Each structure stands twice: as C-alpha cells, then as structure tokens.
Amino acid sequence: MITKIIEPQELRDLLGKGEVKVIEVDYDPSTAYELGHIPGALLIDWKRDLNKYPERDIIDPEGFEKLMSRLGISNDDLVVLYGDYNNWFATFALWVFDLYGHDNAKILNGGRNKWIDLDYPMTKEVPNVTPSNYKIARVDLTRRATFLDVMRRLRDPNVVLVDVRSPAEYKGEVTAPPEYPNEAAQRGGHIPGAINIPWAKAVNDDGTLKPIEELRKLYSDLGVTPDKDIIIYCRIGERAAFTYFVLHHLLGYDKIKVYDGSWSEWGNLVGAPIETDV
Numbered sequence: 001m002i003t004k005i006i007e008p009q010e011l012r013d014l015l016g017k018g019e020v021k022v023i024e025v026d027y028d029p030s031t032a033y034e035l036g037h038i039p040g041a042l043l044i045d046w047k048r049d050l051n052k053y054p055e056r057d058i059i060d061p062e063g064f065e066k067l068m069s070r071l072g073i074s075n076d077d078l079v080v081l082y083g084d085y086n087n088w089f090a091t092f093a094l095w096v097f098d099l100y101g102h103d104n105a106k107i108l109n110g111g112r113n114k115w116i117d118l119d120y121p122m123t124k125e126v127p128n129v130t131p132s133n134y135k136i137a138r139v140d141l142t143r144r145a146t147f148l149d150v151m152r153r154l155r156d157p158n159v160v161l162v163d164v165r166s167p168a169e170y171k172g173e174v175t176a177p178p179e180y181p182n183e184a185a186q187r188g189g190h191i192p193g194a195i196n197i198p199w200a201k202a203v204n205d206d207g208t209l210k211p212i213e214e215l216r217k218l219y220s221d222l223g224v225t226p227d228k229d230i231i232i233y234c235r236i237g238e239r240a241a242f243t244y245f246v247l248h249h250l251l252g253y254d255k256i257k258v259y260d261g262s263w264s265e266w267g268n269l270v271g272a273p274i275e276t277d278v
Contacts, residue, residue, distance in 0.1 A: 004094070004249035005209065006080055006106040008115050015039060021073055024112065025083040025090040032084045036122035038115060042071050042129065046089040050096055058260065061136050064100045068134035075102070075134060082108035082115070085179070085238070086207050092241035095258055101138040107245060110208040117206060145231045145257035147265055153229070154192055154273070160228045161194035164243045165235060165263065170196040172276035175267065177235065185267025189276035191233065197222055199239040202246045209246065216251055226253045233259040
C-alpha cells in the first residue's frame with residue numbers, strides 16, 4: 001500500500017527540488033491561502049474547483065483533467081495536499097484523486113496549522129505554472145455512495161453507517177456545525193442505524209493524526225471493522241473524506257465509501273427516515 005501521509009519536515013526537505021507538487025485546498029482562500037501558504041504551493045478552491053456549479057456535485061472526469069492541466073500536474077507527479085480545518089478539504093480532494101486514479105498523492109500531517117506551528121516558511125507569492133495535458137487513466141466510482149445506495153442498505157447487518165459529525169449534530173440538537181452556521185439542513189438528527197464517531201477523535205490536539213494502533217482500536221471497538229461494508233457521511237462530505245482517509249489509506253480498510261451528499265442531502269429530502277436523540 002502506498003504511504004499516503006507525509007510529515008512536515010519531509011515536505012520541507014523536498015521543497016525546491018522539483019520532486020513534488022504542493023497544493024493547498026481551502027474552503028475560503030481569502031482566510032487562508034491568500035494570507036500565506038507553503039512556498040511553491042498552488043491553490044484548489046474547494047467550492048470553485050472541486051464542485052460543479054450550479055449543481056451540487058463533484059467535478060466530472062473532464063473537469064478533473066482540466067483542473068490538473070491548469071495546475072500543471074502530470075499523471076505521474078507526486079502531489080502533496082494540505083489545508084485548513086484539519087485537512088478536511090484536502091482529504092476531500094484526495095478522495096476525488098482516488099476516484100479519478102491519481103494514486104501518487106499524499107496528505108501533509110497536521111495540515112496548514114502544524115506547518116505554521118513549526119515556524120516553517122510561508123509566502124504570499126503565487127507561483128507561475130506551465131499547464132500540462134493531464135489525462136485520466138481510470139475512473140473508479142466504487143468509493144462513492146449515493147442517496148439510493150444508502151437507502152437500499154438501511155439496516156443491512158453487513159453495512160456500517162458512520163456519522164462523523166459532532167454529537168450535537170448527530171443527536172439533532174443543531175442542524176449545522178459552528179463553522180457553517182448559515183448552511184443548515186431543514187431537519188436535524190442522523191440516518192437510522194448510523195453510529196457516531198466524530199472525525200476529531202482521530203487527531204491529536206495539534207491536528208496531527210493519532211498512532212495507527214490507537215486509530216485501529218478506536219474504530220474496531222465501535223464495530224467499524226474491515227470485514228463490513230462501510231459508508232461514511234457528515235454534512236457536505238469533507239469530514240467524511242477525512243475519516244475515509246484514515247480508514248482506507250492509513251488502516252487499509254477496502255470496503256469503504258463516502259456518501260458525499262451527506263446530511264445536506266438527507267436532511268432536506270422529503271420522506272427520508274431520520275432518527276434523533278432529542
């Protein structure tokens with residue numbers, strides 16, 4: 001299995017050698033990338049670049065090819081992704097990379113905040129890019145679950161639904177996390193049968209990931225085991241992608257999907273079954 005995590009010191013030592021393409025993935029570049037980023041890092045704006053507008057969907061294969069070409073990325077390039085919000089949107093980008101077959105991609109452990117905490121170099125300079133001619137080698141949508149996939153397998157004993165939102169969101173006490181107060185669903189609660197394992201249980205106080213064996217125990221003790229079909233969701237898919245990264249790329253779980261429609265879809269659908277703890 002290809003190692004999908006890179007430590008800040010390792011990335012710092014690679015900078016300037018032409019051996020890596022660094023990309024910051026932000027929900028709001030004006031509060032992150034534009035204030036300073038890793039030298040040489042390019043920007044993926046999560047809302048603009050990874051989503052089709054006005055559709056509520058990820059970019060299609062043609063859109064991914066255009067994005068990679070604009071960023072000057074070739075098919076065999078090593079790409080290091082990082083960002084704010086504990087790498088939520090960076091891991092979402094890596095999940096899209098998985099769907100479209102770019103295997104040589106890694107996540108910076110601890111993301112933007114850890115790099116800053118270590119007092120590693122930052123810049124506001126935007127690098128010049130020579131566009132490439134990126135072509136997708138394969139498309140694998142088996143890592144993606146739709147609303148119908150989830151509905152068909154409700155209460156299936158071979159499926160584990162993992163809700164990685166906060167306990168308050170899961171219980172139905174709030175309909176949106178504090179980071180997105182204006183983007184709430186119509187109804188609160190969780191998908192019937194889902195278990196709540198907040199994404200943050202996988203990280204240390206500094207945003208770096210916990211040791212592998214501690215992670216393995218965290219999920220297995222709660223019934224999330226590699227023999228089951230696992231579907232992960234949150235509100236818009238970014239926190240789900242973080243947990244997908246942990247389970248799939250760090251722990252080696254293979255039977256795993258992200259339901260990226262997540263609560264923003266389920267909580268707004270007429271007739272979708274919901275459980276609450278309030």
